[in-house]
Amino acid sequence: MPRRHRATPRRRRASLIALTTAGTLLTLGVQTGAASAAPDPGPRKITATPRAGAEPTALSPARRASLIKSAQTAAGTTAQRIGLGGQEKLVAKDVIKDADGTTHTRYERTYAGLPVRGGDLVVHDRSGRTTVTKASGATLKVSSLTPKLSASNATGKALAASKKADVKGSKTENAPRLVVWAGTGKPVLAWETVVEGVQEDGTPSELQVVTDATTGKQIQAAEKVHTGTGTGQYVGTVPLGTTLSGSTYQLTDPDRAGHKTYDLNQGTSGTGTLFTDDNDVWGNGLPSNRQTAGVDVAFGAAATWDYYKEVYGRNGIRNDGVAAYSRAHYGSSYVNAFWQDSCFCMTYGDGSGNTHPLTALDVAAHEMSHGVTAATANLTYSGESGGLNEATSDIFAAAVEFYENLPADPGDYLVGEKIDINGNGTPLRYMDKPSKDGSSRDSWSSTLGSVDVHYSSGPANHFFYLLSEGSGAKTINGVSYDSPTYDGQAVTGIGITNAAAIWYRALTTYMTSSTNYAGARTATLSAAADLFGAYSPTYLAVADAWAAINVGSRIALGVNVAPIADQTSGIGQAVSLQVDAYTTNSGAGLTYEATGLPDGLSISASGLISGTPTTLGTGDVTLKVTDSTGASVTDTFSWRIAYIYANATRVDIPDNGAAVESPVTITGRDGNASATTSVYVNIVHTYRGDLTVDLVGPNGTVYSLLNRSGGSADNVDQTFTVDASAQPLNGTWKLRVQDRASIDVGYIQNWQLTP
Structure with missing residues (x-):
């Protein structure tokens, strides 16, 4: 039966037992006119309530x-x-x-x-x-479902990869599984092998090795055991959920789906022994008492469960009402903690000399959050997505700390500050300035994907701190921070509650297994738009925080318009061009003006440029968009009206076969084509490197446009310029395409000639 007794009050939980101890458009905008956009709010925080x-x-x-x-x-x-x-x-x-x-x-x-x-x-x-x-926009297709590499050879390659990763006692419990790999590049048939063993620091290893089933090349080797860092030793006197069984109390939490906390007794396998007690008063705050670690572990699991349920309505890690379980006292002097999806459990070592257990609240929240990530976006634990996976756990570890607001462990933006894993009183990671740990990155760069995931998490941690608290020097709960920005501009925070809400929605709703930093920016902006409105102050703060770690640009205050490329349209051919504009001034309407439009075109009240051009020529068009506060922005581009000839009839391209042609015929024109003849080509075809694409003039001259370039990228959507001045305008012009390698196929969708 559950035991419900209270010795120390605690907010929100009214039925718990007391115990002793223990992560847009590129735009330009300027202000004009008498009215102006709302000023930058400066150092104060942006306050907002999520849209219900x-x-x-x-x-x-x-x-x-x-x-x-x-x-x-x-x-x-x-x-x-x-x-x-x-x-x-x-x-x-x-x-x-x-x-x-x-x-x-x-x-x-x-x-x-x-x-x-x-x-x-x-x-x-x-x-x-x-x-x-x-997760991948590539067309899903493989040339063959029969592997050239045998399963046994795939196992050998996976074991070799495990050895290279310094995993001891490597073994495979199950045979490799044939899969289609679509994580990066062109989809291929592959073997997926899980190699089990022990990492250098004693952490179990479940190395997921993906091997190309045709070439034998290793595609990925990603660790599935997610290590983190982080008893009453740390949380002080807190309530705990226990269950009375006969005359003995068990560390089984009845209010959280029966979460159990075990003592591994320095073992490294199994579940060990369920923590029990005769009087329901657990631990004494000292590591010499084995219950002390159990208190921290059980409380951390309860606090994390409550945070996700009370804040986001999430019913357990997988949102299915099922509890994980926890194991304390793993190994001897094991300096780490880890989450395993395979056992759906968290495990904690006792640290150096078995006196510094890694059981602090932020460690528990970090580890359980790996489970939340696995159940949602399932961010691959390597490259940039691996850094985002680690950062997600750090982000929610901080959020849980602030939510609990324990006197013994108030909220902060330091990771593992209580456990003193380095023995010098320093935390493992710093979210306000990640580089303070000596290895983490403060900002994104093109080399970030090659960095260990615990360090490539730095920019995302930095983003989250900036979004929560803003840049510059400040003191929060007694901890001093001084967060810089990559672009040298200030960031105004929105508070950790709203920042975490945005990250949670992005993780569970928009991120996928392959999301990188650019994708995380898109996901969080989508989440901010859902929760607070597109281009609201909170939305703009998200963009600012990303720009402050070198991901994307800030969004200008006032009116913004997506730049319009120079246009070419055919005389007598209908035009429809929608201007993409918005204002950051809440509730302000937009008006559109355009001067210099080609004859026959006009702009509507909604910013749609349409009509049919009637006159040949090239001229500049100036677009002006103004909102009802008087803020405006202008953009200038050129618009050419010319003779354009097109063929939109689909022509299939045979695999590694003969060339095919798509013709256009010109009549009633005098003279020759231009020295800057333009050819727009739209071909749908996986692996464009298979293709040769030529323009054939009326007199038979061949102009090479594409000669098997572009590698494994999909499709051709490109405009080419050739000197066709030796060609008569009148006659039949042809687009000639040939596939010169096997496997991939496609078709000519359309092409245009502007001679």
Whole structure:
């Protein structure tokens, strides 16, 4: 039976037992006119309340299971609706439902019955409108489903990769699994092998090795055991959930799905012994008392469970109402802690000399948050996505600390500050300036993906600190911070509660397994737009914080317009060009003006330029967009009206076969073509490096446009310029395309000639 007794009050939990101890448009904008946009709010924090309609609806395990089942029943229709190929199928993994009825369904994919690694996607259905967030935009197709590399050879290569990673006692419990790899580049048939063993520091290893089943090349080696860092030793006197069994109390939490805390007794396998006590008063705050670590561990699990449930309505790590379990006293002098999806459990070492256990609150929250990530975006634990995975755990570790607000461990932006793993009183990581640890990066760079994930997490941690608190010097809960910015400009914080809400929605709704830093910016801006409104002060702060770590640009205050490229249109051919503009001044309407438009074109009140050009020539167009406060922005571009000849009839390109042609015929023109003849080519074809593309003039002269360049990239969507001045205008011009290598196929979608 559950024991409910209170000795020390604690906010929110009214039925707990007391115990003793213990992460847009590139725009330009200027202000003009008498009125101006709202000024930068300066050093104060931006305060806002999330839009109620975008908040997730708390789902019971039964309701969540029902939604997932319904999504799976409709998976075939959904696959067709979002344009998947005939051999692709969707496997529903999770469903989130917003208060306004919007659903976000997360799927894995299969191809010809094989699991697709990196093929995950999220389908967003709002008010009859469907959008999709994909981990990979590549066309899902492989040349053969028969591997050239045998399973036994794949096992050998995986064991070699494990040895290279300094894993001891490497072994494979199961045979390699054939999959389709779509994580990066062109999808390929691959073997996925999990090698088990022990890492150098004593942490268990589950190394996921992906090997190309055709070439034998290693594609990825990613660790599935996520290590972090982080008893009453640390949390002080706190309440704890326990259960009375006969005359003995067990460290089994009845209020959190029966979460159990075990003593591994310095072992490294199994669950050990469930913590028990005769009087329900646990630990004494000293590491010499074995219950002390159990207190910290059990409280950390309870606090993390409560944070996710009370703040986001998340019912357990997987949102299915099922508890993980915790193991304390792992190994001897083991200086680490780790999360394993395979056992759905957290494990904690006792640190140097078995006197510095890694059981602080932020460590517990960090480890459990790895489980939340695995159940949602499942960010691959390598490269930039691996850094974002680690940062996610640091972010929610800080959020849990601030939410609990323990006198013994108040909220801070330091990671593992209580455990003193370095023995010099310093934390493991600093979110305000990550480089203070000597290894982490403060800002993004092109080399970030090659850095250990605990250090490539630095920029995302820095982003989160800046978004929460802002830049510059300040003291919070007795800790001094002084956070710099990459661009030298100040950032105004929005508070940790709203910053964490944005990151949580981005993680669970928009991020996928392959999300990188640029993708995280897009995901958090989408989340901020959902929660606080697009171009609201909170939304702008998100963009500012990313720019402050060298990811993307800040959004100018006032009116912004997406730059318009120079235009070329055909005489007598209809034009439709929508100006993409917005204002950061809340509620302000926009008006549009355009001077210098070609004859026959005009701009509407909504910014749509349309009509049919009537006169040949080239001129400058000046666009001006003004909001109702008087703020405005201008953009100038050129517009050429010329003779344009096009063919939009599909022509299939045979695989490694003969050349095909698409013609256009010109009549009634005098003279020769231009020395700057323009050829726009739109070809849908995977692996464009297979293709040669030529323009053939009326007199038979061949002009090479593309000669098997571009490698594994998909499609040709490009404008080429050739000197065709020796060609007569009149006659038949041809686009000639040939596929010169096997496997990939495609078709000419359309092309245009401006001679």
